Amino acid sequence: MAEPYKIVIGLEVHVQLLTKTKLFCGCKNQFGLPPNSATCPVCLGLPGSLPVMNQQAFELALRAALALNCQIATHPGYPPGFTKWDRKNYYYPDLPKNYQISQYDLPFSHNGWLEINVAKDPKKEYVPKKIGIIRAHLEEDAGKNLHDESGRGGDTLVDLNRAGTPLLEIVSAPDMNSPEEAIAYLEEIRLMLREIGVSDCEMQEGSLRCDANVNIHVPVIGTQHATEHSDFHATPLVEIKNLNSFRAVGRAIAYEAKRHYEQYLQDRAGRFRFGKMLKTTAGWDDARGITVVQRHKEEAADYRYFPEPDLVPVVVTAEQIAAARAAMGELPQAQRQRLMAQYGLSAYDAQVLVAKGRATVAYFEAVAQALGDGKTAANRMSDLIYPALAERKEAITTFPISPATFADFIKNGPANSQDRRDVFQLMLTQGLDLAAAKAQAGIKDLDETALRAAVLAAIAANPKAVADFRSGKEAAKMAIVGAVMKANKGAPNEVVRRLVDEELTKG
Ligand code: ZN
Numbered sequence: 040m041a042e043p044y045k046i047v048i049g050l051e052v053h054v055q056l057l058t059k060t061k062l063f064c065g066c067k068n069q070f071g072l073p074p075n076s077a078t079c080p081v082c083l084g085l086p087g088s089l090p091v092m093n094q095q096a097f098e099l100a101l102r103a104a105l106a107l108n109c110q111i112a113t114h115p116g117y118p119p120g121f122t123k124w125d126r127k128n129y130y131y132p133d134l135p136k137n138y139q140i141s142q143y144d145l146p147f148s149h150n151g152w153l154e155i156n157v158a159k160d161p162k163k164e165y166v167p168k169k170i171g172i173i174r175a176h177l178e179e180d181a182g183k184n185l186h187d188e189s190g191r192g193g194d195t196l197v198d199l200n201r202a203g204t205p206l207l208e209i210v211s212a213p214d215m216n217s218p219e220e221a222i223a224y225l226e227e228i229r230l231m232l233r234e235i236g237v238s239d240c241e242m243q244e245g246s247l248r249c250d251a252n253v254n255i256h257v258p259v260i261g262t263q264h265a266t267e268h269s270d271f272h273a274t275p276l277v278e279i280k281n282l283n284s285f286r287a288v289g290r291a292i293a294y295e296a297k298r299h300y301e302q303y304l305q306d307r308a309g310r311f312r313f314g315k316m317l318k319t320t321a322g323w324d325d326a327r328g329i330t331v332v333q334r335h336k337e338e339a340a341d342y343r344y345f346p347e348p349d350l351v352p353v354v355v356t357a358e359q360i361a362a363a364r365a366a367m368g369e370l371p372q373a374q375r376q377r378l379m380a381q382y383g384l385s386a387y388d389a390q391v392l393v394a395k396g397r398a399t400v401a402y403f404e405a406v407a408q409a410l411g412d413g414k415t416a417a418n419r420m421s422d423l424i425y426p427a428l429a430e431r432k433e434a435i436t437t438f439p440i441s442p443a444t445f446a447d448f449i450k451n452g453p454a455n456s457q458d459r460r461d462v463f464q465l466m467l468t469q470g471l472d473l474a475a476a477k478a479q480a481g482i483k484d485l486d487e488t489a490l491r492a493a494v495l496a497a498i499a500a501n502p503k504a505v506a507d508f509r510s511g512k513e514a515a516k517m518a519i520v521g522a523v524m525k526a527n528k529g530a531p532n533e534v535v536r537r538l539v540d541e542e543l544t545k546g
């Protein structure tokens with residue numbers, strides 16, 4: 040680590056669940072509807088209305104909790120699986136009930152972990168690291184205030200479509216130590232929750248939101264110390280909000296860590312320390328690249344939590360847990376490890392492939408099995424299919440070249456990369472089969488006998504190059520190789536070189 044301190048990061052992530060309806064009422068859970076069209080007495084907080092828990096939300100949350108290796112509601116003094124709802128009281132214009140139904144002391148899941156992969160050496164090696172999950176609980180979302188952003192002080196409007204949308208709040212342990220690790224954690228959460236169908240995790244639409252808790256540990260050099268905690272000075276916690284992209288998360292953390300160190304160095308009185316100052320809430324201003332202090336936060340007692348009287352507690356059963364586990368499918372990290380073991384992929388190749396999602400992995404496996412060579416299948420997909428998908432803005436599921444056709448193309452198509460690209464393009468854009476595409480690209484199938492004949496012909500036609508080579512000019516043989524390649528489009532370069540070597544040294 041280059042910095043003279045350690046960054047300590049914990050992330051709090053909120054994801055909206057992919058349910059049809061809201062958490063406690065039958066209103067649609069859908070982004071982009073006309074303002075206030077998806078509302079009812081329950082989510083508007085009208086007196087006398089009563090919430091009813093959405094079973095689908097609970098199932099999705101349970102699936103996510105299991106994927107995060109959490110314990111399901113194991114609370115001392117309570118029966119296994121016992122969890123309840125609590126009211127978190129606060130007033131805000133986008134919260135018409137004046138409280139949020141959330142979970143406080145008995146969350147439905149806790150004590151988990153998520154393994155992330157941190158790129159050690161960019162693009163080469165990935166090192167796994169386990170990030171602790173303190174808890175994951177269910178709660179309802181608030182509505183949305185739409186402020187006048189022109190700066191002319193116009194009215195703020197309130198859209199309550201989002202009020203009551205199911206949210207899963209995932210609180211990590213402070214186990215991340217760099218902006219890159221924080222981003223890797225978010226990428227893994229997003230990939231995993233998408234793959235298991237829990238959330239679409241669209242940061243732009245607010246279905247994944249993230250707050251970062253950051254401070255730094257500065258080693259204290261030369262002090263007498265007995266405990267590990269006196270080995271370093273910890274700066275006060277800051278919680279950064281308004282992070283609306285993964286890039287912003289990384290920038291904000293890097294900025295904040297640097298700011299902490301500067302303030303620490305100026306702080307002769309030793310006041311800028313964890314435990315001596317209240318936690319600060321700061322907003323990230325992405326355009327200016329700085330954090331702006333919003334308030335100094337009190338502890339949770341602020342919210343006057345109490346058990347929600349309108350909802351019965353939930354007891355999660357072993358059958359529900361088994362069903363959620365069965366619905367989960369293969370998780371990304373397990374999938375990477377399997378692909379490495381089964382197809383000999385590198386950690387990097389497995390990382391790239393799995394990040395593309397399950398459909399792409401299935402495509403890869405079909406190609407690799409037909410070809411009997413996973414490494415080559417992965418390489419060719421990287422060279423040809425990923426760029427084509429990006430260019431065509433297309434999903435693998437509608438890609439016109441089937442895995443069987445692609446495997447045949449790899450096996451029997453041109454061996455050199457430029458010809459391969461040309462033939463692939465013809466197959467893709469004109470729907471030609473391999474033979475027709477090769478013919479159109481002017482590529483002949485050549486066996487070694489034919490190539491050797493071509494080499495002999497080129498030797499006969501280039502006496503000057505041959506003489507130069509025999510008088511010691513190694514490089515002269517490239518003229519022969521070039522002549523053969525020119526006359527035999529698609530011939531594998533390394534075979535031609537070998538044949539030229541053989542024939543020239545025959546004497
Ligand atoms: Zn409603």
Ligand code: MN
Pocket residue numbers: 053178208
């Ligand atoms: Mn929350």
